[in-house]
Amino acid sequence: MSNAVTVTGVDKVFDSGAGQVVALTEVALDVAPGEFVSLIGPSGCGKSTLLRLIADLESPTNGTVEVFGTSAHQARLDQRYGIAFQQAGLLPWRTVAANIALPLELSGMPKSDVRARVDELIALVGLGDFGDRFPDQLSGGMQQRVAIARALAKKPQLLLMDEPFGALDEMTREYLQTELLRIAAETGAAVVFVTHSIPEAVYLSDRVVVMSPRPGRIAEVVPMSLGSTGSRADDLREDGSFFEMITAVREALHGGGVAAAPRGVENR
Amino acid sequence: MATLTRTRPPSGPLGRTANGAERAIAPVVLGIIVVGIWQLLAGTGLVEAYLLPSPAAIVDEIVEFWPSMVSAAGITGLNALVGLVAGSLLGIAAALVASTSRPFDGMLAPIVAALAVIPIVALAPVLNTMFGADSQTGRQLIASLAAFVPVFITTARGLRQTQPVHRELMTSFAATRWQVMRTITLPTAVPYTFTGIRLASSLAVISALVAEYFGGPRGGLGGLISSSAASSAYPRAWAYVVAAIALGLAFYLITLALERWVSRRR
Ligand SMILES: Nc1ncnc2c1ncn2[C@@H]1O[C@H](COP(=O)(O)OP(=O)(O)O)[C@@H](O)[C@H]1O
């Protein structure tokens, strides 16, 4: 079976008014089916750009991006991924149910099938009685759940998320993290998740991709030896192994690589 | 984003929030006070009756000429309504064309700017002559030109207000251009259009009224105001002015209600 995502030798240069901005250089990344991978790094290091390349919302300057063995472009046309941003981006004039139904309607699914699928999705993300509400009647956390349900509507095997919990309070955030792991396990979808929170990346991921800026590149990939993501629960947050992984990611972020490599080694 | 309320409370000009009853009572009380002072002033003979007739005299005229007042409001109101509907439809159509094609946008923008600065009622004598002395067409045309401008401008603006996150989602759904138009661009623009229609409603009434001052068939409110004033029947002229204000207010309130309703549920 082909990888969910294969990024090979990707550079991304933006031509802006002030000149050229090198957002990414020589990025290579594989994401296996069902794998949870987080991208972490200081702001401006190209996390969103990498995610948007996978989503075919941008095209690479050099290199290739493949999703399930086809080009990112074809994968987008075939709706092979679902996407969620920091802003839920719900249409305020549509109810929760109608927002979730949007991608299904656009692809011409018959009305009765749409209704059945929307009911499933509402149950999956735990929005029970809120199908008839409008987005401005929901809390930020609930809006984000609607956005996740919408991203999952077409049963994609890849979920792309750009700081989806970035604007939420800590309690809601931790709750939704556990919910996301359950949903990812139930659907079997691979997830590429952008965050700037180390504990969030550690708690969620099979592997944490640490990026560094100027120019944006992958500095290190840190595997999380914390057991399968589907079986993680809140007690992990107080476990010693969790703190070890947080330390490992932090050191990779700060360019030390202390545990992994002797000092003075070039920090790729 | 985390609000639980369905609509935001309207806030007054001073930023205070007031409930519906309070907001209605304040202008009514002010109106009563002003009319009271006016009546007292007219009673003292300080102001000549032909300059400013007393409210009571005006009310007498309204009662006496009620049927003529209703039919006159009907004539002027119909002209304004035809103009408002035609001008709005034209404004929406032109804004849609401008938003889908850059060359058209470049062509339409200066034309609309020119239309906006022409005192449109200045066209009244010309149009009245063009369409003949017994036709309302010239007046309706003037009202529609007046309505066109604000509806075009607000709609054109509304069509550019789609949020980037909505556009990107539609791209991720591989939506067609028409699907994007139908599901996000148009619903985003609708409240803007209705704001334009509310602004246009007053302009349409004023233009339809004033156009009657420049000849054409009599019987509308504007014509009756000018002929009453010409025959020195000042209380009657004022009575028709009151009817004109009521007509303008009716147009404004109805379009305001439409705007409110539409922006709550697109
Ligand atoms: N559309 C764009 N045009 C020009 N520069 C851009 C664009 N998008 C991103 N960049 C630049 O690319 C770099 C990486 O941005 P981004 O991927 O958003 O970083 P991150 O998500 O890690 O904060 C930044 O320097 C940013 O200014």
Ligand SMILES: [Mg+2]
């Ligand atoms: Mg970002």
